[in-house]
Structures are given as structure tokens and as C-alpha cells.
Amino acid sequence: MKALTEQEIRRSFVNCTKGEAKRLSVPRDLAERPWGDLDFLGWRDPQAPDRAYLVTEIDGRPTALTLRSSGAASWQTRRSMCSMCMTTHTGGVSLMVAAKKGKAGQQGNTVGAYICSDLACSLYLRGKKDVGTGAQLHETLTLEEKIQRTATNLTAFIARVTS
Numbered sequence: 001m002k003a004l005t006e007q008e009i010r011r012s013f014v015n016c017t018k019g020e021a022k023r024l025s026v027p028r029d030l031a032e033r034p035w036g037d038l039d040f041l042g043w044r045d046p047q048a049p050d051r052a053y054l055v056t057e058i059d060g061r062p063t064a065l066t067l068r069s070s071g072a073a074s075w076q077t078r079r080s081m082c083s084m085c086m087t088t089h090t091g092g093v094s095l096m097v098a099a100k101k102g103k104a105g106q107q108g109n110t111v112g113a114y115i116c117s118d119l120a121c122s123l124y125l126r127g128k129k130d131v132g133t134g135a136q137l138h139e140t141l142t143l144e145e146k147i148q149r150t151a152t153n154l155t156a157f158i159a160r161v162t163s
């Protein structure tokens with residue numbers, strides 16, 4: 001994806017208030033992020049470990065989500081699979097929950113997905129980050145196809161948040 005500025009990211013949140021989008025924590029090192037290898041940028045809030053954020057491009061427009069992730073639970077010591085990039089980790093996948101956009105979200109409606117805890121799906125796919133003791137499923141898909149599949153999964157997740 002193309003590099004985004006802090007302002008562009010703050011403007012693109014779809015499932016929180018403008019005030020929250022203004023205050024939430026955006027990485028300071030945006031200029032150094034490997035944008036060319038990212039299908040989306042995801043990060044954890046250093047001040048609030050249960051909060052995570054991601055931003056991607058949908059039809060050429062930046063779209064960002066605020067997420068809440070569950071704390072470490074016993075099941076996380078088992079191997080589990082990220083529903084975005086399909087990487088299998090031991091203890092490295094979290095349930096991330098997004099409030100739905102608008103009124104539905106204010107009434108407490110959420111959408112959840114299991115996602116790599118560090119939100120580094122793009123780097124796992126490209127072999128730029130090691131999955132550790134987890135193992136990649138043996139797949140015959142090309143990298144391009146896996147990237148496409150991840151984009152499709154992420155777009156579908158965002159569509160459920162904004163619908």
C-alpha cells in the first residue's frame with residue numbers, strides 16, 4: 001500500500017468517534033514502516049494493550065478500524081490460525097473485536113475475527129517475519145494469491161463492520 005500520514009490515518013477511522021480518532025495512539029515512526037510490503041498497517045496501543053488498530057486501502061481510500069483484543073487466554077498456548085493471512089502460530093493469534101460503525105456500534109454490536117496478535121500478517125506472508133515454532137500450512141498458492149486472499153478476507157471483515 002502507499003504510505004499514509006498520521007492525519008490521513010486519523011481521518012480514516014470508520015468505527016469510532018472523531019474525538020477518539022483524534023486521541024488514539026498512531027505510531028510515530030510511520031515514515032520508516034515498510035509500506036511496500038504491507039497490505040495493511042496494524043499496531044497495538046502502547047498505553048492500552050487491549051487496543052489495536054489497523055488501516056488499509058479499500059478502493060484506493062484509506063480505511064481504519066479500532067479493535068479490542070482479548071487478553072492472553074489458555075487456548076492461546078495452542079496453535080491457532082489467523083483468519084486474515086491463514087498463518088498458524090502457537091499463542092500468536094488473538095480474537096480482535098471491532099465495534100460496528102455508527103448506531104449499531106453505539107448499541108454494543110461488534111464483529112470479531114482471529115488475527116495475528118502483532119497484526120503483522122503482511123510480513124508473515126512475505127517471509128519477512130518468522131512464525132517461530134508455528135508452521136505454515138503447506139499450500140500451493142503463489143505469494144500473489146495469498147496476498148489477494150488476505151486482502152479479500154480483510155475487505156470482508158471491514159464490510160461486516162461498516163454494514
Ligand SMILES: [Zn+2]
Nearest residue numbers: 082085116121
Ligand atoms: Zn495474520
